[in-house]
Amino acid sequence: MIKQSNERPTSPVIHTGFPAEGPTLGEVGEHEVIRAIVDAAPSTFNGDDAAVLTPAVPNSRVVVTTDMLVEGRHFTSDLTTPFDVGRKAVVQNFADIEAMGARPIAAVLAFSAPPELPLDVVRQLAAGIQSKVSEYSSELVGGDVTSGPGLVLSISAVGSLGGSLPALELRRAKPGQRVVAHGRIGYSAAGLALLQSGRDIPEKLHPLAHAYQTPDVTPGRGMIARAAGATAMTDNSDGLIHDIGTVASRSNVLIDLDAAALAPDELQVAAGELLGVDPWQWVLSGGEDHTLLGTIEGSAPVGFRTIGSVRKGAGVLVGGQAPAYTGGWESFS
Amino acid sequence: MIKQSNERPTSPVIHTGFPAEGPTLGEVGEHEVIRAIVDAAPSTFNGDDAAVLTPAVPNSRVVVTTDMLVEGRHFTSDLTTPFDVGRKAVVQNFADIEAMGARPIAAVLAFSAPPELPLDVVRQLAAGIQSKVSEYSSELVGGDVTSGPGLVLSISAVGSLGGSLPALELRRAKPGQRVVAHGRIGYSAAGLALLQSGRDIPEKLHPLAHAYQTPDVTPGRGMIARAAGATAMTDNSDGLIHDIGTVASRSNVLIDLDAAALAPDELQVAAGELLGVDPWQWVLSGGEDHTLLGTIEGSAPVGFRTIGSVRKGAGVLVGGQAPAYTGGWESFS
Incomplete structure (x- = not known):
């Protein structure tokens, strides 16, 4: 196994697939489904009409x-596992909490699934949720399960924003600030492209596939950025240019991203060559990394790197030029 | 129109059906879908990565x-309207907050829908949500919209439990207390049966149909019960015997319900005769009324009536007998 400079330990194996055997939700019934979730993701706050937090x-x-x-739209059983779907669902929500500079404290899960679904899918999903919420010292405090034609899960997260500093809002970027990022950019999209290609993925490129299955985000960086003086923040969920463009338009500023700081890394370049794709596409329009993107005066907070600057004007540039790729995630299209 | 002693004004018309015309979600795109929701249910807390409350x-x-x-499971377009689905979705969640003795302060909405869905469905849904959250002086503060094969909506609610009194937990019923209720019991199930029968519903029985479409719950009764000394509370969501049975088992007590206090009223009796159904079935095993059910020492709090007593023992009785109907809502069956 080639060691990569990744925060998350890489694995020589890419796990995919949902369990297809064992008792189904319809066979065991609602009570056992709930028990399976609560066993995998226990919380003393759970079990009443609603969860009363501390x-x-x-x-x-x-x-x-x-x-x-939604299965088929946001994930498919051939490219990921229920465990990773659970982890990713938590990251998506908690990144939004962190992007306000706040601390995630609890999550609730609602899901619908057909009665034919094996209970093991739910067990693994709940185990994935638990593994991720516990990284944040948070808990799954409640939920709702119901039958429905497809597998749909909805997580809602509650966070706490302490102290008197304002929240990190989209509209608070100011000319003269630097743009900073914590986390990979364009890794998830590269990993999805590799997985969708159906090719045998070289072990060296496994970190990309893993980044798609569960994005790497270090808990607590949003709070650190807020304490260090960041004013605006979002996360790279729909695509870098799309998301940073929202900051620019809400703040009435121009954001000029640094091409050198964003340049595809060795793994992305190799994946691009393998698939015949320009890796800049993943960097600029790939989402789902849930990388924190902020703006701050002075130096970058610990764990963040500088990827651009805020100026007077409007729109987003990369190295002073219009970005080569501007697309992003769009529902209903 | 015969005046009923209902809290909600009755209407000579039962509205059903979803809009089938006009531009679709796929035609207008995600941005316009979100705008339609925010226009119908505005909140200054909305519009960032996450909502920061006061x-x-x-x-x-x-x-x-x-x-x-889930459409087809919890509602169908031929028996209700998007407006009432929105209202009911809020009531379901807020009743759970109230059943802890807390005050609902905010809701978030996640939904998936096929691109072919008319935008007017979403507009009406959001208008229904707004009409109900505003009854609680609450707001829809955020959400997520995505395409998916079916119409699925998930609402999460946040409440605030003030003061030092404990929350109204399922496990806090005590022998010697009275069981109290605020709201109708078995109205929603009777209304559903009437609507499902396909008959022309006599105007006199419209309140039952309306109760199915949007349950009547007066905001704030959970807080009043907590202040008045209630200890346990839940809401009638899955069926009276089922839900009060949960209180009994969690509290390790016997709950004896008063048959006279629960007896089907004039409307339920008439609906039962019309459909050839024993109306006690609706009272004892029909859910979705979201009636608050509590236990308290001393007299019933304002707005509540006594429907039974808590004793040493286990299980639920009606007038000292085993209940004639014990079923309730069960997912995956």
């Missing part, structure tokens, strides 16, 4: 967000 | 819950 920190504000994942 | 009241605790509604 008393709020004085002067703190509650932060809330929600995201829905 | 500072928490000192010593308050955050309460969170979630519920998912």
Whole structure:
């Protein structure tokens, strides 16, 4: 195994596929489905009509967000596992909490699935959720399960924004600031392209596939950025140019990204050559990395690198030029 | 029109059906879909990665819950309207917040729908959500929209539990207490049966159909019960015996319900005669009324009536007898 400079340990194996055997949800019934989830992701807050969390920190504000994942649209059983779907669903939501500079404290899960679904899918999904919420010292505190024609899961996250500093809003980027990022950019899209190609993925490129299956995000970076003086923040969920473009338009500023800082790395270049794709496409229009993207005066917060600057004007440039790729995730298209 | 003693004004018309004309979600695109929701249910908290609510009241605790509604499973376009689906989705969640003795303060909406869905369905859904959250002085503060094969909506609610009194938990019923209820019991199930029968529903029975489409719940009764000394509470979501049975088993008590207090009213009796159904079935095993069911020592709180008593023992009785109907909502069956 070739060691990569990745935060997450790489694995020589890319796991894909959903369990197809064993008792189904219809066979075991709702009570056992709930028990399987609670066993995998226990919380003392769970089990009543609603979850009552610990008393709020004085002067703190509650932060809330929600995201829905639909099988066939956001994930398919041949490219990932229920465990990774669970992890990714949490990351998606918690990244939105962190992008306000807040701390994720709890998640709730609602899902619908056909009665024919094996219970093991739910077990693994819940185990994935648990593995990710616990990285944030958070808990799955409640939920709702129901039958439905397809597998749909919706996670909502609650966070806490402490202290008197304002939240990191999309509209608070200011000319003169630097643009900073924590996390990979364009890794998830490269990994998805590799997995969708149906090719045997070289072990060296496994980190890309893993980044698609579960994005790497280090907990707590949003709070660090806020404490260090960042003012605006979002996460790379729909595509870098799309998401940073939202910051630019909401803040009425021009954001000029640094081409050298964004240049595809060795793995992305190799994947691009393998698939005959320009890896810049993944960097500029690939989403789902859930990388934190912020703006700050002065130096970059610990764990962040500089990827551009904020100026007077409007729109997004890369190295002073119009970006080569501007697409992004679009629902209903 | 015969005046009924209903809290909600009755209407001589039962509206059903979803809009089938006009531009679709796929035609207008995600941006316009979100705009339609935000126009119908505006909130200054909405529009960023996550919603940052107002500072928490000192010593308050955050309460969170979630519920998912699947078209074909929880509602069908021929028996209700998008407006009422939106209202019902909010009631479901807010009743769970109230059943802890807390105050609902915000909701988030995630939904998936096929691109062919008319935008007017979403507009009406959002208008229904807005009409109900505003009854609670609450707001729709965020959401996520995505395409998917079916119409699925998931609402999560955030509440605030102020003061030092404990929450109203399922496990806190005690022998010697009375069982109290606020709201109709078995109205929603009777209304569903009427609507499903395909008959022309006599105007006199419209309140039953309306109760199915949007349950009547008066905001704030959970908080009043907690302040008045209630200890346990739930809401009638899956069926009276089922839900009160959960209180009994979690609290290790016997709950004896008062047959006279629960007896089907004039409308339920008439609907039962019309359909050839024993209306007690609706009372004992029909859910979705979201009636608050609590236990308290001393007198019933304002707005509540006594429907039974808590004793030492186990299980649920009606007038000292085993209940004639014990079924309830069960997913995956």
